[in-house]
Amino acid sequence: MMDKIFLNGMKFYSYHGVFDEENKLGQIFIVDAVLSLDLQEAGATDDLETTINYGEVFHLIEKEMQTPSKLLEHVAERIVRTLFRQYDRLEEATIKITKQNPPIAGHYDGVGVEIHRVR
Numbered sequence: 001m002m003d004k005i006f007l008n009g010m011k012f013y014s015y016h017g018v019f020d021e022e023n024k025l026g027q028i029f030i031v032d033a034v035l036s037l038d039l040q041e042a043g044a045t046d047d048l049e050t051t052i053n054y055g056e057v058f059h060l061i062e063k064e065m066q067t068p069s070k071l072l073e074h075v076a077e078r079i080v081r082t083l084f085r086q087y088d089r090l091e092e093a094t095i096k097i098t099k100q101n102p103p104i105a106g107h108y109d110g111v112g113v114e115i116h117r118v119r
C-alpha cells in the first residue's frame, strides 16, 4: 500500500452550486484530501523538501475553492489537476467535497462527491 498525506475536514465558505441562491448566499464546504506518494525519503532524511508540504496544499485547495463552479465534480477535478501540476512526486489523489446544508429539504449529514485520480 502506498504512503499517504491527508488533510481532513478543511472548511471553506464558497459559492459553488447549480442554483442562483447558492451562488449569491454561499455556504460552508468541507474538503478532505488524501495524497499518495512515497514518504520513505522524508522519513529517512527529516527534510521537508523531500515530501509534499501539507500547509502549502491547504492554500492551493483554498485558492481553488474561492473560484465558483456549478458542480462539485468540477471543483474537485480542478483541485486534483492543480495538485498534479504542482507536485511531481504526487502519484494519486482523492478529493472529497461535502455540502452539509444544501438547498435540499430533508434530514442528512451531507451530500457531495469524492474523486480518485492516478497520474
Ligand SMILES: Nc1nc2c(c(=O)[nH]1)N=C([C@H](O)[C@@H](O)CO)CN2
Pocket: 016, 017, 018, 019, 022, 070, 071, 072, 073, 099, 102, 103, 104
Ligand atoms: N452530482 C451533483 N449533483 C448535484 C450538484 C453537484 O454539484 N453534483 N449540485 C446540486 C446543487 O447545487 C445542490 O447543492 C442542491 O441541490 C444539485 N445536484
